[in-house]
Structures are given as structure tokens and as C-alpha cells.
Amino acid sequence: MSNQIENESVIEDPSHTRVIAMEPAASTSTASEALLRRIATLLFILVAAVLAVFSYFASSICITVVLSAFLAILFDPVVVQLERLRLPRGVAAAAVVLGGMGLIGLLGYELYGKAADLAGELPAYSLRIQQAIEPLSRKIQKVQQSAGSLTNEVQSTKKVSEVRLQESPSWPAYLVRGVGSVWGVLIIAGVVPFLTFFMLCSKNQVATRVDALLSSRADASGFISSVSQMIRGFVAGNLIVGSMMSVATTLMLMAIGMKGAIPLGIASGLLNLLPFFGLIISLALPLAGALLQFDTPGPYVVITLTIVVLHLVSANFLIPKFIATRVSIGPVAATMGILFWGWLWGVMGLLLAVPLTALVKLVADLHPSMSHVSNMLALTPRESPRWVRYGESAWERAVPYLRRARQ
Numbered sequence: 001m002s003n004q005i006e007n008e009s010v011i012e013d014p015s016h017t018r019v020i021a022m023e024p025a026a027s028t029s030t031a032s033e034a035l036l037r038r039i040a041t042l043l044f045i046l047v048a049a050v051l052a053v054f055s056y057f058a059s060s061i062c063i064t065v066v067l068s069a070f071l072a073i074l075f076d077p078v079v080v081q082l083e084r085l086r087l088p089r090g091v092a093a094a095a096v097v098l099g100g101m102g103l104i105g106l107l108g109y110e111l112y113g114k115a116a117d118l119a120g121e122l123p124a125y126s127l128r129i130q131q132a133i134e135p136l137s138r139k140i141q142k143v144q145q146s147a148g149s150l151t152n153e154v155q156s157t158k159k160v161s162e163v164r165l166q167e168s169p170s171w172p173a174y175l176v177r178g179v180g181s182v183w184g185v186l187i188i189a190g191v192v193p194f195l196t197f198f199m200l201c202s203k204n205q206v207a208t209r210v211d212a213l214l215s216s217r218a219d220a221s222g223f224i225s226s227v228s229q230m231i232r233g234f235v236a237g238n239l240i241v242g243s244m245m246s247v248a249t250t251l252m253l254m255a256i257g258m259k260g261a262i263p264l265g266i267a268s269g270l271l272n273l274l275p276f277f278g279l280i281i282s283l284a285l286p287l288a289g290a291l292l293q294f295d296t297p298g299p300y301v302v303i304t305l306t307i308v309v310l311h312l313v314s315a316n317f318l319i320p321k322f323i324a325t326r327v328s329i330g331p332v333a334a335t336m337g338i339l340f341w342g343w344l345w346g347v348m349g350l351l352l353a354v355p356l357t358a359l360v361k362l363v364a365d366l367h368p369s370m371s372h373v374s375n376m377l378a379l380t381p382r383e384s385p386r387w388v389r390y391g392e393s394a395w396e397r398a399v400p401y402l403r404r405a406r407q
Helices: 002-057 059-084 089-120 122-150 171-175 182-201 203-214 220-255 261-271 278-290 298-327 331-345 347-364 368-377 386-390 392-406
Strands: none
Touching: 002 059, 002 331, 059 089, 059 182, 059 220, 059 331, 059 347, 089 182, 182 203, 203 220, 220 261, 220 278, 220 298, 220 347, 261 278, 278 298, 298 331, 298 347, 331 347, 347 368
16 A cells, blocks of 8 residues: 555656646746737837827828828729720829819819909908997997906016917918928929829739738738728718718708809818818808898808708718718727827828728738727727737737638
């Protein structure tokens, strides 16, 4: 019996020794993996900070490249259709770019004529505005006089130190923020057509470079297809919602007998889509036109109520249906993206904020380790698979087995 116990102890001791010997190795590997995860997180934060700083200080370059890429993706189907008519891709791309430049030139000429007419009517506008606010200014003046008669002036004998307040930047400076100055706008406007043309011509080369960049870690063709669908869906959704808003606003202005109802209605409906300031600008435009035509408060009330109702309908029903579902980002993520990109690039950031935020989500969809970022931006977040929660190392170990199972 004692010999059996001794034998069992001899058998158990090596196994026990083996477990004890394995515990330090397991703890060492766990500590090294935790250290590597921390280093990867710090590197990710560092790279994100460097990209943000570069995007801020080299904003004109970034805006030019991003805008050219968006335009190239948007007009690529037109170039493909022209290629089917036996036109070389270079000729088709040149035709599309020149046609777009001509359309923008005609639109600018028409807007310049409208602006010149508006400048001639400014004295009449200012006179009507002064007449409208004259009763209110008189009441304010009476209140100031009564307040001055009730208070005595107190002269302080103490020496008050001079305080200088730093003036906040004006709204014209915010309009050109991100592009530098008026010359920066002109340079970007001159470079964007050429860069768009080169991107349209080198579509296959760009796809090859993206495939080489992503290597075997992601589906490059699927990523390019998703980006293209997102940008075209975003533009198409805005056109649908803007058309509905423009038609409704135009019909309302025609019903009250507004002169120039069609251009005012189209401009007001499209401007209503702008984030944050859209409602104010879309209201100010028809109300300014009504100052020269109406003396009763009825038309002003109708214009205000109609545009406010249209804005609420578009924000709560039309935009979620036609735009949010196409870019697949939630309203909170879109708002945060508008705030960030608007701070970074000004007005251009506001216009490009939603597609840029959707692009960040598509990049996060490329790798399972970034699924948490994707879920934070997604319109309908998905539950992460259990194998994703074990980290990137588990995913890398599982890839060969998944490939063998697929074969």
C-alpha cells in the first residue's frame, strides 16, 4: 500500500511540476500580449493625431484631393457609358470634365446677374427694413431713456486696468477656412478639374494600388464598390430630398403670389438641406424677397410656418429614409462628424462631413478588430462575434483554418 502511494506521488509530481513550469510561460505570454495591445493602441492614437494635424495645416491639399476623388467616383458611370459608345476613356473623361466646367460657368453667370440685380435693389431693401424695425427701435430707445433716468452715474475713484478682448473670427473668415484665402479658393477650383480628369483616366491603376495597399487582409474590390455606392447614394438622396423641398416651397410661394417664386423656391429648398444653418438661410431668402412685395403679416407667417414644417419633415422622415440608409451611419455619428469636419475645414467640411464620416465607417469595416468603431458609427449596430472579442491574434490564427474550410 505504501509502495502504491509512493508510486502515485512519483507519477503526480512530474505532472505537478509541469503545470508549475507552464504557469510562468502562460503569464509571460499574457503580459506580452497585453503590452503589445497597449503599444498598438498608442501607435493608433499617435497616427490619428498626426493625420488630424496634417489635415488641419494642409487643409487645402486634403480638400482638393478629397473633392476630386468624390467627383471622379460620382461621374465615373457617365464615363463608362461614353466608353460603350466607342469613345476612348481619356476622351470621355475630358468630355465629362469640360461639360461640368461649362455647366458651372453658366450657373455662375446666372448667379452673378442675380447678384447684380440684388445689389441694385439693396437701397429699397434697407429702406423697408428700417421702416419695419422703426417701431421696435423707438420702444428700445424709450426703455433706455427710462432706465437712464432711474440710475445715477457713479464714478469710480479706483483705477481700472485696461482689458482687451480678442475679437472672434467673423463669418467671412469661416467661409474660407480650410482653403486659406480667396486665392486658395481659385487655386483649388483650378486644380480640381485636372485632378478629377487624371483620376477618371487612371481608374484601373487606382484600383490596383488600393488592392496592393490592402493586400490579402481585405477585399479591395468590395471596399471600392462600397465607397462608390455610398457617395452616389449620398448625392442621389440629397437630390431627391432637395427636389421635394424645392417643389413644395415653390408651390407655396406661387400660391401667395410671390414674384420670382421658382428661383426663390428652388434655392430655399436646396439650402434647407445644409446642416445647422439650413433652416435660417432657407427662411431668410424668401422673407427678404417678400419685403418688397407684401405689407401685411399674412405672407410672412405662411412662409415661416411652411419652411419650418418642411424642415421638420425632411429632418425626421425624408433624410433618414433617403440619405441615412444610403450612407449607413447613425444621426449621432453624423452630427459629431459635422461638428468635427466643420471645425477642421469650415464650410467645405460641413458639406463633406457625412460622406467622410461614412468613409471612416467603411474603413473600420475592413478589419474585425475595428468592429467596435464601426458599430459606434453604424445606423444599425451589429453584435460582435465571439471570436472578435478575443483580439487580433485569435483572428490571425483562425484565418488559415477558415481558408481551408472554404476550399
